[in-house]
Amino acid sequence: MSARIMPKRAVIYTRVSRDDTGEGQSNDRQAKACQQLCDMRGWVVVREPIRDIAMSGYSGKGRNGWTEVMRMIEAGEADVVVAWHIDRMTRNMADLEKLIDIAEKQGVGVATVSGDIDLTTDVGRMVARILGAVARAEVERKAARTRLKNEQKASQGLPHLGGPRPFGYQEDWMGTIPAEADAIRLGAKMALAGETYAAIAQLWSSKGLNPPRGFGKDWTSEGVQNCLTNARNAAIRVYNGKQVGPAAWEPILDLDTYLRLTEIDRSPNRSANSGRTGRAPQNVLVGAFECGKCEGPVIASTKPRRGELRKTYACKAGHVFIERDIAENFIEGAAVARLSRPDAANLFSDDEPEDQQAVQAEITKLNDRLKMMSRMLGAGTMEQEDYEDAAGVARGLLRDAQNRLRTRTAPDFEGLSLGTGAVASQWKELSMARRRTIIRLLFDIKLMPVGQGRRIDRGEIDAKDRFVITDLEPART
Template sequence: MLYLRMSQDRTGEGAGLERQEEACRALALARGWEVVGVRQDTVSASTVKASQRPGWSQVLGLVEAGEVDVVLTWHLDRITRTMTDLEELILLAVDKGVGIATATGDIDLTTDSGRMVARILAAVARQEVERKAERQRLAAQQRAKAGRPQWSTRPFGYERDGSPREPEAAVVRKAYADVLDGRSLASVTADFNASGFTTTKAGQSRADGSTYSGEWDTPTVRHILLNPRNAGISAYRGEEVGPGSWEPLVPEQTYRAVVHVLTSPSRRKAGGFAADVNLLTGFATCGRCGAGVKAGWRGGRKGDDGAYLVYTCRRSGCVSHQADFVESLVLRRVVEALEEPSFWLRWLAPASEAGDPAALRAEEHGLHERLEALATDYADGLLSRSQMQAGTARLRERLEEVEREMGLLGRTDVLAGLRDTEYVWQELDAMPTDRLRAVVESVIESVRLLPRGRGRRKPSATQLDITLRATGSER
């Protein structure tokens, strides 16, 4: 049985599959062996275990069935480059009495001397892999610092040379604008799929032999939007190292603002970044125990005559109010706030106070370095525990301020189109839930559902506690 393997790294190192087969067939002819089959893989032995390669798995099956006496390959490193895989190969050879022959010299794994030679060859092969990986790592780091593109696959929105690829780039730009406009990541992902474009890995093979479908999901879209590449910023292993030489798809201010939105802890839902189906789930809270509220149908299922939606305390059902009643009061307070000129002064002021993005980024990097220095000094005994804690608190306070300012940079006004109070109700009524929710969260700090009291009391505005942002409580 011939076994051939070549990596997909396209480096040109080692023999090609055709040359491997020619050399192996020549050896088989010289030894008088009958070639019963050929199996091959085009994966890296450094990243994919031998047992996970389809071709080699077929070879193992034939060996187990007793249909193969000798496995012939070009070199031992075609089968394995790790000591773990080698030991499994040794056990197989000893158990089944199978010979391992190579075009570069036979290895008898059934003898102690043969196993010693194989282990030495595997150790050498592993050292070559690690040395190559180190060279590649240093080269990638140098390219990143020089601001040169270093993309193993073409990123969505870009050509390989770093120039924007339209209209993919337009889809990415729209996604940034939509996030800043208050839309959920789930709805942005739906737009990606509706655009007709697939991921750049569509059709490529996975390690398990399956292929990528190319369909977008929210983690993939989130990963794209959080990549500093789109703002023309070069990064290495997740850390920004300087400006890139390629054209940015969006301004740095826009990128920073989206990062601030997508990494906000308040966006986290159980199981990912899902869109809220109802306006106030995950935002309004129970006025008795402080738990969040959930939405559910009473009087039947959704769409049934007489069925209605209610918001209920998620923890123990402390409170329960009809959703239409709660949402109408909340939106009324939103409209009242938008009609106040003082609100617009408060809303527009923060963005104008944000500083220079380069200076903020430099300060953020410096604050992280000082935090690390504090930890090192404490570990070395140069600082007491109280000194380290006090210094850390001060630095983290300033770091939060810097991150807040970075989040304000380039902010798209979520309330755009709502300054004309004559049409504000019409605008709100036409908005999808995710956009409407962003408007509510921009205007209102909190919504607390209060108990109705004893007896069957009619819904009343006194049963809600609505707090506007930067204002007192209104009931």
């Protein structure tokens, strides 16, 4: 009696590098042809076809299907691997050598619809290597063609259509979506006025505006930061991380606003003033006043007293402390009262003292210079590196002039009806970051130590006895 010959066990593998329809039809066609080959050879397919969709055969990244095929070969669960063509398995020579090595050790064959390759023989391995080299050359030629195409599109200012659509723009990446574009403009306005990215993220999420697909359900401070500082919003075309010229799509932000956003994002004071990390301020008066004895900073702290923890503001050296809510009610009340006074509008009136007019003229001149350079950059007549060098010098001079002027500008008080009783209700709507900024602009504040022998139980000493507040004169009188 002759021994019974067992049919070979086959595993079918299919792969497509793209699947624009999302239906996997190309994989289905490959699987059908491979199944017909197995039927004709009398091979038994041991499981459903294993497939990879939208995966590169060159990079090999994320090819879970092929990883499973290799596992089956090493485990001795298949005698032959069946595919449409050798380049469906791999276009990477290193991966091909790994397949050859395993197939030789396990005695596994490779069959393709376009012809068998026996990797257990030297001729079969030579043919596989030749086909692999041809496939790799095709990948490189395709990459070169794609690169030239993308460079041409970038030089023409056309968008690179890949991935989710950017926030603010339609699916064609050209026209804007009004609600999202308005949100970007409002976010830019808020950021330039000192709001945190976290506050902007909360506002956008509350309006039901979703981040781009794949970036989570709600906005984060990092997402807002990346959105607002994206050159796309100013219709600047970027290619390989470099700005290459004006774009063909509609801008959402003017060039000057975009550049101001990128500048405050690089500012060393950004973390303190605007919460670069995205963490919302926890206490409104941190950084707003100092110790009246050592002139050191006063921080938020917690003090145990009579079996409970009391939230306080305290000097690091231990000279002064006060209940947080008492201090906040008093200082914020003083700010509201100051902003409600009839002369509050003079905080940024145009009637300037004679000695400040020269500084203001210098600021205007520097701003005009920055705008001119911005236009040159946007028009492509100025290189990015040259712009950064020149703008860096101009902005340094501008910051120096602004510090000398010590001016407060309208955006700092935006949303407040200065000089009216409406300020009290409007103040409550401001974010904590805005309230902190305005308090620091309005006042110089010191917290004084309690007199010798006086008790400091809650409520015993009025806050007005503890604080020395210097109400700064209007920046422009």
